Amino acid sequence: xxxxxxxxxxxxxxxxxxxxxxxxxxxxxxxxxxxxxxxxxxxxxxxxxxxxxxxxxxxxxxxxxxxxxxxxxxxxxxxxxxxxxxxxxxxxxxxxxxxxxxxxxxxxxxxxxxxxxxxxxxxxxxxxxxxxxxxxxxxxxxxxxxxxxxxxxxxxxxxxxxxxxxxxxxxxxxxxxxxxxxxxxxxxx
Amino acid sequence: xxxxxxxxxxxxxxxxxxxxxxxxxxxxxxxxxxxxxxxxxxxxxxxxxxxxxxxxxxxxxxxxxxxxxxxxxxxxxxxxxxxxxxxxxxxxxxxxxxxxxxxxxxxxxxxxxxxxxxxxxxxxxxxxxxxxxxxxxxxxxxxxxxxxxxxxxxxxxxxxxxxxxxxxxxxxxxxxxxxxxxxxxxxxxxxxxxxxxxxxxxxxxxxxxxx
Numbered sequence: 001x002x003x004x005x006x007x008x009x010x011x012x013x014x015x016x017x018x019x020x021x022x023x024x025x026x027x028x029x030x031x032x033x034x035x036x037x038x039x040x041x042x043x044x045x046x047x048x049x050x051x052x053x054x055x056x057x058x059x060x061x062x063x064x065x066x067x068x069x070x071x072x073x074x075x076x077x078x079x080x081x082x083x084x085x086x087x088x089x090x091x092x093x094x095x096x097x098x099x100x101x102x103x104x105x106x107x108x109x110x111x112x113x114x115x116x117x118x119x120x121x122x123x124x125x126x127x128x129x130x131x132x133x134x135x136x137x138x139x140x141x142x143x144x145x146x147x148x149x150x151x152x153x154x155x156x157x158x159x160x161x162x163x164x165x166x167x168x169x170x171x172x173x174x175x176x177x178x179x180x181x182x183x184x185x186x187x188x189x
Numbered sequence: 190x191x192x193x194x195x196x197x198x199x200x201x202x203x204x205x206x207x208x209x210x211x212x213x214x215x216x217x218x219x220x221x222x223x224x225x226x227x228x229x230x231x232x233x234x235x236x237x238x239x240x241x242x243x244x245x246x247x248x249x250x251x252x253x254x255x256x257x258x259x260x261x262x263x264x265x266x267x268x269x270x271x272x273x274x275x276x277x278x279x280x281x282x283x284x285x286x287x288x289x290x291x292x293x294x295x296x297x298x299x300x301x302x303x304x305x306x307x308x309x310x311x312x313x314x315x316x317x318x319x320x321x322x323x324x325x326x327x328x329x330x331x332x333x334x335x336x337x338x339x340x341x342x343x344x345x346x347x348x349x350x351x352x353x354x355x356x357x358x359x360x361x362x363x364x365x366x367x368x369x370x371x372x373x374x375x376x377x378x379x380x381x382x383x384x385x386x387x388x389x390x391x392x393x394x395x396x397x398x399x400x
Contacts, residue, residue: 005388024396058391117335135317143314148334150315167398168327170389175331175346 006085007169009052009068010111011092012103016125016156017068018052020092023162025054025066051078071107079114088119088169093138095127095153101137112145119172120149121165125156199229202288203239203258206248211278215243218281227289241291245277246270246363259291262363271365308371309337316364325349329357337370 009017021029032050052068067082069075071091091111093104104122122138124130130153138151150168154161202219204212216232223229233239239258246264263275275283311333319330328347332338338346343354361367 056392056395058388058395062391064392139314139317148312148315150320151317152320163396163398166392166396167324170392171324171327172331172334174389175328175333176335 003058003062004065004085005063005087006065006067006082007087007166008079008082008089009066009092010071010089010107010115011068011125012071012094012099012107014097015071015092015094015103016123017070017092019125019156020090020123020162020165021052021054021066021068023156023159024056024166026057027055029054029066029068050075051082071103071110073106073110076110079111083114086118088121088173089115090121090123090165090169091115091149092123092125092156095124095130095134100124100127100134101141104138104141108141108145108147112147116145116147119169119176120147121168121172122149122151123156123165124151124153128153128155199231200240200288200291201233201237202230202241202243203233203237204243204245206245207243211245215279215284218279218284222281222285222288225285230288241288243275243279244363246274247277261287261291270363308369309339309342310358310361311335311337311368311370312361312366313368314366316361316366318364319361322360325353326357326360329354330361337368 009020011017018029018031030053032052051070052066054066056064056066058064065082069078069082089111091104091107093100093107097103122142124134124138127134130151135151142149142151150172152165152168154165156162202215204215207215212232219230219232242258242260244260244262246262247266261273261275262270263277263279264270265277267274267276275287312330315330315334319326325347329343329349332343332346340351340354340358343349343358344351347354349357358367362369
């Protein structure tokens with residue numbers, strides 16, 4: 001019997017979703033990047049306009065499907081496409097910019113209701129030693145949206161950092177397995 | 190009155206992670222405050238139970254103290270800790286306020302032990318400091334991320350010993366990241382789907398983290 005499970009990376013443009021998926025995917029990530037035509041071009045030449053996609057083979061025909069979704073509200077409809085069988089969510093934040101908190105706020109404003117009942121990790125990318133101020137602001141935002149999640153600094157280019165995110169997600173998943181079972185989703189095979 | 194009547198017996202203060210000099214200073218402070226205290230307070234001697242434990246939060250080592258006692262933290266930087274944390278070195282007026290508040294509330298040990306056994310915990314937030322903790326502590330925190338659970342329930346859920354769970358709870362509590370409740374219903378018995386652990390093991394084996 002084939003089983004597919006999903007993990008989702010959500011974040012603002014440039015937060016590192018594509019890089020995260022590429023770090024662990026068995027296949028070259030499928031990306032929907034186009035040239036930036038607005039002020040975003042100052043920060044990066046291209047941006048994701050639909051979703052990124054990668055896969056991790058689990059043996060047999062089982063796969064872990066990896067999706068990357070932009071954090072902006074206009075892409076929210078795509079969450080419904082990946083909702084079924086979703087195991088957990090990583091919210092990526094570009095910690096190197098002055099817009100880090102603003103980006104996290106926009107992502108949480110859009111997705112907090114959908115991710116509240118899922119294992120959730122906040123990944124501060126491009127910031128190995130976040131300031132106390134940034135951490136406090138991120139934590140305050142999580143509390144504001146009623147979310148409890150680890151905030152982890154990562155370098156999305158480093159596979160070890162992404163593996164750590166996966167480990168945390170599965171620990172969170174295990175920690176509330178009974179809740180997930182009562183909810184009836186996702187289905188375990 | 191009997192010797193165990195709370196109104197007549199001496200209440201005891203224990204200190205965790207205090208230097209010998211700080212212990213002596215606390216003992217002297219208690220003597221100086223004696224006439225201003227509503228009840229008689231003395232330092233707990235080795236092996237004695239305590240009504241209040243003063244915990245030095247500037248020492249991060251696990252503390253071994255009487256879990257039935259009221260716990261008060263003290264630090265050189267109290268503002269970096271939860272509200273109610275005392276200054277370290279101790280200030281007389283703060284200790285006076287604490288002990289006069291705790292004395293009427295102090296109950297026979299059996300009563301507080303029952304209340305503690307009924308206590309359930311849930312994370313208020315996931316402390317950033319926990320990023321450097323071990324995987325078992327992550328598991329314990331994960332099990333109380335969205336559900337109030339008792340020490341026994343957390344131990345059963347995670348496979349940790351009750352002592353490990355209690356140390357984790359103490360550490361999270363010191364960071365002000367824990368909610369405690371005594372009127373919660375027991376958490377539902379863990380019915381972990383067999384496939385979940387299998388999936389985690391497979392992903393862990395592929396990516397290189399142990400499960």
